[in-house]
Amino acid sequence: MAEARFRFAxxxxxxxxxxxxxxxxxxxWLALSEAELVVRFGPWRLRTARDNVLDARRSGPYRWWRVIGPHLSLADRGVTFGTNAAAGVCVRFAxxxxxxxxxxxxxxxxxTVTVADPDGLVDALRRRSP
Incomplete structure (x- = not known):
């Protein structure tokens, strides 16, 4: 799989x-390759091995004040990089x-990321090479 890049909406x-x-x-942006998942959100970065991704699902809509910008969830320590309140993707790590x-x-x-193609990202994260 070549690297796929997903822009934020x-x-x-x-x-x-x-x-x-x-x-x-x-x-x-979010970049996904066979080996890793990388997110850049201005000065913030997240990098992990593709094998560390347990699952991904589409989520939203959100309350705008809980999703726009970088956020830390006090409930579960999850991170959000958000640019819209309509839809995004929740990714869980091992x-x-x-x-x-x-x-x-x-x-x-x-x-949680609010990329322009949430369904495409979910499909790409769930797809594995043979």
Missing amino acids: ASRAVWWLLAPFGVRPGNA TPVPALLPGRWLRHPGL
């Missing part, structure tokens, strides 16, 4: 809102991974 107003945090259309803070201080058991 956002209106112009949301990109303006996220710009002071360093998040722009050119540096907000081993929690760092994303919001550098180093190993805070690890996340799950990730």
Whole structure:
């Protein structure tokens, strides 16, 4: 499988809102290869082995104040990189991974991303090579 890139879906107003945090259309994406899943959301990054992904499902709609920007769930320590309240993808990891803070201080058991093609991302994450 070649690398697949998924861009984040956002209106112009949301990109303006996220710009002071360093998040722009050119540096907000998710890349998926046979070996790994990588997310860049402005200055934030998440990288994990593809084998660390347990499952993925489409989710949403969300409340905008809970999803726009980078967020930490106080309920389960999951991380959200969000740009719209309509739809996204929830990804669950076997081993929690760092994303919001550098180093190993805070690890996340799950990730929510609001990519432009949530169904395509779910299909790609569920697809495995023979």
